[in-house]
Amino acid sequence: MNFRYQDVMSPRQRELKSLLDLSEQVLSFAELGDWGSAVKLQRHRRASMEEFFAQGCSAGESEQVASVIKYILDIDQQVSDVLYGYRNKLVQESGLASRNIRQLDNYISNSL
Structure with missing residues (x-):
């Protein structure tokens, strides 16, 4: 007999676990920088x-639901941290690109 934990979970517990799994998948996509997939999955999770x-x-079930909500909020905070990390990196790269463009423009204007 193939016994799985989900076999003994109530339908509500399975739904709750699914919400948790979706949250973890959103985090995984965020960590990969796949924001399109993260947003799509986030909408589904919502x-x-x-x-x-x-x-x-x-x-x-209220105690279990509260515990899972807390864990989901912790995951959401991790997603936000990853998001702001990527955002800051893009801002820095954008600033560097802008400086490089100004330097190239300066070189071009001085070389002609």
Whole structure:
């Protein structure tokens, strides 16, 4: 018999795990710099979260849901950190490119 943990999870627990998995996938795409895929998956995750939270949580599942939400928020913070890291890198590269263009323009104007 092939036993899997998901076989004993309730449908709500599977949905919650799916939200967590989507969050981790968004982070993976962000770390790869694949922002197009990250945004697409983020939109899907948002819709899935809205659907999940359209139903109220039972008292028995509220602690688990709160724990997963906290973990998802931690993952979202990691995605933000990666995003700002990439943004800062692009700003620096853009500044360097602008300086190089000015230097080339200066050379051209002085060489003709």
